[in-house]
Amino acid sequence: MTVDRTPNRLRTAAISLAGLTAFGLSACGTGVSTPDEPDTAAAEGYPVTVENCGEELVLEAAPTRLVGLSPSQTELLVELGLTDRLVGQAQTDTHPLPEQVQAEVADVPELSDVAPPTREVLLEAEPDFVYSPTTYEFTTEQGFASIEQLAEVGADAYVATGGCPERRSQGTVDDLFTDIENLGTIFALPDRADEMTEEGQSRLTAVEEAIEGAEAPSVAQLYVEGATLMAIGGGIEYDIIARAGGDNVFDPDEAAFSDFFAATITPEEVTSRDPEAIVFSVNDADHEEATRDYLAQTFPDVAAVSEDRLVAVPASDLFPGTLGNIGAVEHIAEGLHPDRF
Template sequence: MNHPSATRGGRSLTAFALTGVAALMLSACGTSVAPEASPEAETAEGYPLTVENCGTDLTFEAAPTSVVGLSPSQTELLVELGLADRLVGQAQVAHYELDDDVTALIADVPVLSEDTPPTREDLLNVAPDFVYSPTGYEFTAEQGFASIEQLSEAGANAYTATGGCFDRRAVGTVDDLFTDIENLGLIFSVPEPAEELADQGRERLKAVTDTIGGAERPSVAQLYVEGTTVSAIGGGVEYDIIDRAGGANVFDRDEPAFADFFAAVITPEEVTSRDPDVIVFAVNDDDHEAATRAHLAETFPDVAAVAEDRLVAIPNSDLFPGTLGNIDAVERIAAELHPELF
C-alpha cells in the first residue's frame, strides 16, 4: 500500500496534537473560493439577529466586519464564504499552509500567533467584532487567551465550531460543520454561498456513502502517538469520520475511558487485544508521520493493521471541528478502507 503523506492539495501540513490533546485535557477542501462579500454593500435587513452557539445566544446588530479566524481551518471556511475582506487577524498559522488561492486573498491579514492561540492582548489589539474558533480551548482565560466574556466586553462575539463546544466535543459529528456553515451564512448575510458550500459538502459525503453501500466494515483503531504515548480516539467528529468512511471503530464512545473526553491515553495491550484491521492516525507533519509509523511497527508488530501495513495517516488539521477538512478525511479514509470500491 502506498503511504499517504501528511499533505492535502499541495499543502505542507502541521498542527498541534489533536487540536492540542494535552491542552484540551486542561480545559481537518475541494471547493472553489466564493466571491468576496462587500461590507460596504451590507444592509441592516435581517438584523438584529440571534444565533445559538454552545448553549449561548449571540446577538448581531449587523454583519461583522472585523473578523479573526483562530485557526487556518476556520480562516479557510470564512474565505470560502467570500469573507476574506472582513479578516483583521489569523492565528495558529503553523497548523498548516492554506491553498494558494486562499493564501492570496489573505496575504495582508496580520498573523496573531503561530503554534498556540493568540494572547489576550494580541487578539484584542486588532479590535475584532467576531472571533471564530475550532474549540472552546482557544477562549481559556487561564491559558492567557481572551475569554468569551472579555471579548464580549470589547464588543466582539465569540463563535466556537459546533463540534468543538465543550459539551459536544466528545459527541460531535461531521454534520456539525453544516450547522456552522448555516450559522455563518446568517451572521454575515451570505446565505447563497453558505447554501452552495453546504450542498457541495453533503453531495461529497453522499457519494462516499453510496460507493461503500453495504460493504463489510473493517475494524479501525484511531490513534495519536506523541513520543511513546499512545492516545485512542473514542468520540467526537473523529469517531464519526471513521463511521462515515465505512469503518468499525474498535474504541467506543460508550466506554468509561471516553465518558468525559473524546480521547484517552491507553496501554499498548489495549491496542493489541483489539487487533484492528486498520490503524488511522493523525499527524502534524512528515517527521511526525515517520516517527508514528516507526513506533507502531516496533510496538505492535503482531497487530493485523501493522502486519498487513494498513496504516493510514491523516493531517491533524482535517480533524478539527468545523473544518471542510472533515469531508476530505472521510473521502481519504474511505478510499483506504475500501480500495476495491474507489
C-alpha cells in the first residue's frame, strides 16, 4: 500500500485529522486584559476538575465567555443551554449548523470562516473558555493562539476527547459522551448532560437493535479531494462504520495506520479489496458530486460501485466531539442495511 502520512490543512479541514502538532510554542504579548474574576455566587460548588488530553483542567468558576472553534463545538454548547454565554463562533463556513441552532447563534460574532481564528482575533473576543475539536486550532505556527497564550489571559481551553493527539487513532463514538459529561461538570449542568447522553445512547441502541443479526457488508471508507485518495483505518470514523453494521476493509492493525488513522492510497488498493460498499465523506454538494464521478470512473468493476452501494456522509459528522457522530451511525446503517429501516 502506498502511504503518505504528511499532515496538511486539507486533511484537517476535510476529515478532521486531529492531533498533528504539539500544543504550541511560548506565548507572546497580546495587549488583551484578563477577564474579570467571577463573583462569589458564580463560584459556588467550585473548583471542579476534569481530565482533558491527559491533563487535569481545573476551573475555579463556571466560564461565562465561550468560543466554539468549530460549528460542531458551537452546536454542542448551544444544546447544553449555553447560547447566552457565547462570545464567538469560528470556522463557520466549514459546515452548516442545524436551522434551529443557526437561529440561536445569529447574533454571536463570527471570528473566522474556513480556518481557525488568528491569535489576535480570538484574544480580542476575551473568552474565558475555548472549546476546540482538535489541537490543530492551537498551533502557533499557523498563527493561532496556543493553550498557554490563552491561559495567560485567563481562558481555559478544552479539546474534544476524540481530537486529543494520543486518542485520535483509537477514538470511538463514546468519546462524545465523555465530552458531554465533562462539559456538564464544567458548567454545573449535570442534569442536562445526562439527558443528552441518554438521548444519544438511546439512538445508538436503536441502530444496534435494528441491524442485529444482519450480515455485515465489507466497507471501504474513503475521502477524495482532486487526485488524492485517502482511506480511513482507525479512529472515530472506524468505530462509526462498526456501529453501523459494516466491516471495514482497512484495519487499525495494518502498518499504514499504525501511527495515524488515515493514509493516502492507490486506486489499485481499493480494487484489490473489492468492498461491497463505499462510505465517503463530503464537504458540500459539489464535493459529493465530484466524488461520485471519481468513484464511477475509477472503480467501475468494484462491487460497491457496480451495485451502487455508495453512502455519502457530511465530513462534519465525523469530527471529534460532535453530535453528528450519532447521526453518521444512523445514516450509514440505513445505507448499509436499508431493509432494516
